[in-house]
Amino acid sequence: MTDLHLPEPIAAYFSADRQNPDALAHCFTAQATVKDEGQTHAGLAAIRAWKAAASARFTYTTEPFALEQDSGHHIVRSRVSGNFPGSPVNLRYRFRLERGLIASLEITA
Structure with a gap:
């Protein structure tokens, strides 16, 4: 990771993203939503499953x-590389934070 100074919940998200779904779910509020690949995942169980x-x-x-x-959101650009079609790709992560946790996340190309 570069020397970006990401807000703590966002830094924790990217750190947990490399570990496991349970650690990642702890970065979100109980009512959080994630939009990715045309799907919306609402709540911790759905985010963990996603x-x-x-x-x-x-x-x-x-x-x-x-x-x-932008308008109360933190927008992170990230290079994602792996064994998926189109790799590598630069993705846009639009986070809304609430009480020190992620309340919403939208991932787009």
């Missing part, structure tokens, strides 16, 4: 390289 399914299908690494803010 990450478990992605981890079972693909091996990948994420390397955040840019951070900006």
Whole structure:
């Protein structure tokens, strides 16, 4: 990871993304939502299942390289490389934080 100064919940997300779905779920509020690949995953159980399914299908690494803010959201650009079609790809992660946790995340190309 580069020397970006990511807010703590976002840094924890990218760190946990390399470990396991349970660690990743702890980064979110109980009512959080994740939008990825045209699907919305609401609540911790759904977020945990989403990450478990992605981890079972693909091996990948994420390397955040840019951070900006827009209308109360933190937008992280990250290079994702792995054994999935189209790798590597730069993805846009749009985070909304609430009480020190991630309340929403939208991942787009």
